[in-house]
Amino acid sequence: MPEVFTGSFTQQEPIPEEGIAAALAVLRHGRLHRYNTAPGEIAEAALLEEEFAALTGAKYCLAVASGGSAMTTALRAAGVKPGDAVLSNGFTLAPVPGAIAAVGGRPVFVEVTEDLTIDLDDIAPKARASGAKVLLLSHMRGHLCDMDRLMAIARAEGLTVIEDCAHTMGATWRGVPSGRHGLMGCYSTQTYKHANSGEGGLLISDDARAMARAILLSGSYMLYARHRAAPPPEVFEGVRLDTPNISSRMDNLRAAILRPQLKTLAERVARWEVLYRTLETGLEHTPGLRLIRRPAEEHFVGSSFQFLLPNWTPEQIRALIARSAARGVEMKWFGAPEPVAFTSRYEHWRYADPAPLPRTDRVLAGLIDMRLPLTFSPADAAQIARILREEVLAVGQGAPLDLPAEVPLAD
Ligand SMILES: *Cc1c(COP(=O)(O)O)cnc(C)c1O
Numbered sequence: 561m562p563e564v565f566t567g568s569f570t571q572q573e574p575i576p577e578e579g580i581a582a583a584l585a586v587l588r589h590g591r592l593h594r595y596n597t598a599p600g601e602i603a604e605a606a607l608l609e610e611e612f613a614a615l616t617g618a619k620y621c622l623a624v625a626s627g628g629s630a631m632t633t634a635l636r637a638a639g640v641k642p643g644d645a646v647l648s649n650g651f652t653l654a655p656v657p658g659a660i661a662a663v664g665g666r667p668v669f670v671e672v673t674e675d676l677t678i679d680l681d682d683i684a685p686k687a688r689a690s691g692a693k694v695l696l697l698s699h700m701r702g703h704l705c706d707m708d709r710l711m712a713i714a715r716a717e718g719l720t721v722i723e724d725c726a727h728t729m730g731a732t733w734r735g736v737p738s739g740r741h742g743l744m745g746c747y748s749t750q751t752y753k754h755a756n757s758g759e760g761g762l763l764i765s766d767d768a769r770a771m772a773r774a775i776l777l778s779g780s781y782m783l784y785a786r787h788r789a790a791p792p793p794e795v796f797e798g799v800r801l802d803t804p805n806i807s808s809r810m811d812n813l814r815a816a817i818l819r820p821q822l823k824t825l826a827e828r829v830a831r832w833e834v835l836y837r838t839l840e841t842g843l844e845h846t847p848g849l850r851l852i853r854r855p856a857e858e859h860f861v862g863s864s865f866q867f868l869l870p871n872w873t874p875e876q877i878r879a880l881i882a883r884s885a886a887r888g889v890e891m892k893w894f895g896a897p898e899p900v901a902f903t904s905r906y907e908h909w910r911y912a913d914p915a916p917l918p919r920t921d922r923v924l925a926g927l928i929d930m931r932l933p934l935t936f937s938p939a940d941a942a943q944i945a946r947i948l949r950e951e952v953l954a955v956g957q958g959a960p961l962d963l964p965a966e967v968p969l970a971d
Pocket residue numbers: 626627628629652653655656698699700701724726727748749750759760761
């Protein structure tokens with residue numbers, strides 16, 4: 561019998577006991593709204609912001625309702641107006657172009673490379689052709705481009721950079737935390753990201769005016785002075801009557817759940833790295849399979865794993881996914897013609913009227929993606945690699961592409 565993996569690719573770790581206790585305390589006193597505080601009390605949301613600012617080294621931080629609302633708030637704070645072109649990666653997740661569309665912007669996609677990062681040489685041409693003044697840079701699946709070169713290009717082209725750090729909370733480029741290069745960094749605390757409050761988002765910046773606008777936009781009413789990781793009141797004076805209140809606040813319950821998770825982020829990033837490297841080592845030198853290069857400057861969070869199957873036919877890739885699924889290894893294919901579950905690609909975002917991206921198409925045609933939840937052990941990662949390697953070799957060496965009848969397909 562071939563070995564079968566029995567772990568769940570969607571099962572995250574439980575909320576730490578400290579977070580459960582803090583959440584219960586909030587439920588017991590009932591002051592869930594961030595501006596509902598007892599005399600002398602500091603809201604959990606305000607404390608979370610202070611702690612996340614300290615963790616990333618940012619001057620200011622704002623907690624919001626989701627990663628998507630972090631991005632829309634940042635785009636508005638950066639001055640994006642209806643009709644404006646906004647650049648983003650051709651390989652990203654649906655909420656990224658969705659955030660651009662939410663503020664009335666026009667997403668313009670930039671090619672991505674075989675390393676799954678934005679094609680630096682395609683930024684200036686796309687900026688010039690579209691007139692875009694903002695780049696919503698998505699560190700999709702945790703892959704960081706050469707941030708030094710990217711920022712040099714952005715400066716030369718007059719582009720404001722907003723970072724989508726949904727997959728890079730805890731990552732650095734040459735020691736600088738992801739989210740600290742551009743005007744603002746946006747994070748998600750949705751269940752599948754690196755801190756889990758079900759839904760939630762965080763926004764960081766060193767720019768006082770942009771952050772004052774972001775706080776007002778997030779729905780602070782005239783209670784912005786209750787924020788602690790925030791610019792001083794006089795900065796708000798200049799913008800408060802010109803900034804709409806677009807409610808997307810985080811509540812104290814979610815903040816209470818998140819605060820203890822920030823304390824263990826570094827430890828969890830280290831565990832993710834072990835899982836990622838175990839899988840990578842197990843798949844090295846597998847004929848037909850190309851691993852993704854990780855530059856030495858990048859300290860990444862291995863919460864998911866990608867590889868390429870260059871020049872494989874769609875039938876071969878489907879067979880590999882089905883055969884692996886039958887052995888308990890769940891993967892997603894970014895080249896599938898129809899969008900499935902979380903996996904869609906730029907040409908499926910028809911509302912954005914995307915122009916073709918031939919280089920990105922070639923990459924996505926063979927791109928396989930897998931989650932690595934921390935409920936997996938290093939032994940699990942090694943087993944997944946063994947199964948995958950066997951199946952890649954089997955399909956690559958011409959195993960029949962239709963599945964044997966007795967093999968059940970995972971749903
Ligand atoms: C999850 C995700 C987001 C948005 O986060 P939500 O909290 O789900 O709105 C943004 N970008 C990427 C790449 C993501 O994976």
